[in-house]
Amino acid sequence: MTFLKTPFGLFFFLALAVLTLTVVLKKWHFGLREEEAFGDDAPERNRLLQQLQERHQELKQLYVTSSEFINPHLSVNDSVFYINGEMSAGNTVTNETEIGCEELAGMKAVDFLGSGYTKTVLKVALPQGLFVALKSVNHQGTDMRMCMQDFKDSQSCHKLVSFKLRKEILLLQRLQHPNIVQLKGQCQDSVLVGGITAILEQGMPLQMIQLLQSPWEERFRVCLGLVRLLQYLSQSPLGSVALLDFQPRQFVMVSGELKLTDLDDASIKEPACQEDSDCLLQFPLHNFTHRCSPSRICKGLNEMRNLYNAYRYFFTYLLPHQAPPLLKPLIHQIMNSTGDLKQSINETLIAFEEVLHMYQSGQHLENLPPFITRDYAVLKGMRSVGNMEYRCWPSYNQQGCVLSVHSAREAALICSSHPQCTSFSLSNERTWTGRLLASFRSGFSHLVPDVNSAVYMRRVKASGAML
Ligand SMILES: Nc1ncnc2c1ncn2[C@@H]1O[C@H](COP(=O)(O)OP(=O)(O)O)[C@@H](O)[C@H]1O
Ligand SMILES: [Mg+2]
Structure with a gap:
């Protein structure tokens, strides 16, 4: 104890006491914090x-x-x-423009x-x-x-x-x-x-109700975008990717194009198997079994899962309704083959691209009456002003009647089928497929020059009023 009587000994003793107290207090403090979170439940913490x-x-x-x-x-x-x-x-993958x-x-x-x-x-x-x-x-x-x-x-x-x-x-x-x-x-x-x-x-959250009310061409665009995406995912750089939480709310719209935004439930694994019955895909209304590959993997199951989800969440609501009559058989085939998973994503994409090609080229309109535009007087380089609009469905414009057409001939046929229509105009505005936007009217007060526009006036109806 004589050691404690020396100044050095006293200092050493005090330092030791402070150190011990600090360690004890710290341990007590952390113990309390851990107990707050887990009580004495070590298994929970583990x-x-x-x-x-x-x-x-x-x-x-x-x-x-x-x-x-x-x-x-x-x-x-x-x-x-x-x-x-x-x-x-x-x-x-960083680049200089990254935010x-x-x-x-x-x-x-x-x-x-x-x-x-x-x-x-x-x-x-x-x-x-x-x-x-x-x-x-x-x-x-x-x-x-x-x-x-x-x-x-x-x-x-x-x-x-x-x-x-x-x-x-x-x-x-x-x-x-x-x-x-x-x-x-x-x-x-x-x-x-x-x-x-x-x-x-930044996009806009997908609103199915709104999409259901939009023109067929826009709904087809969403489905085509989805098929192109699923084809990419089936052979992506990471292998075949399955979207395990596949729902419309995992997508957004960016300028009319569908885009996947929620990827945290994506899986790049395909299940291991011993026999075909291990490769089971279960949905509320339909079950499918897939082949167990020689390498003992349900190869292709991710692709099938995505395609059937696309069918049940998107195609059934968006594709058949109001499809152009001559494209209906093709659409019907797509619905059947995806609903029963009879075709691969590659084959489905080919079928979709064929529909797009027919729609863009106007092949589905072969039966149009050839001389229908004769019922209309054409004023090229003119635009109508003071328009009397009427509404039609599904219009690109809420206040009036704006529809996409392949040609003036198709627009003339539409105008002739609407009792209110006395004229229509075509501008150089086009939809995503390259089709023209035609604006249908029940009248207008006067015309002004516009090199990008042409006005078509229905002869029978126009004769009394405007010509
Ligand atoms: N880029 C985006 N632009 C606009 N809305 C988005 C975007 N990304 C997501 N959202 C909206 O936010 C919601 C939540 O995002 P999401 O990634 O699906 O989160 P969670 O994994 O919690 O479901 C989506 O349902 C979608 O409506
Ligand atoms: Mg989500």
């Missing part, structure tokens, strides 16, 4: 850690698989990136675009005058809520749900197609955007 580990593994595997495609000589260690201690979705945290600094959220179980999407105006969609973790979503119910640890739950968004970002980098929403960048900044955020091209 379950959370295991889930985090599984998601991490899945992302890492996906990263390696997709990097091997880009660079077959890459090793596992080379291929995993970490940002702030977190595995990043990788940056092998990052820096560009988001002066952003303004202008609208709420949508949310689902996992993510929430905001429309944001960037200082450069660009509008983008920001996708981040939905704190009120089912995924977060369920995790909090089970584990009561907001930080770990946020991390767990973030893995889904990281997976989506990685898939968006690897899978590029006109019918997949474009990834414009990403930002990982908890102060600025609250964690990992995907910066996407």
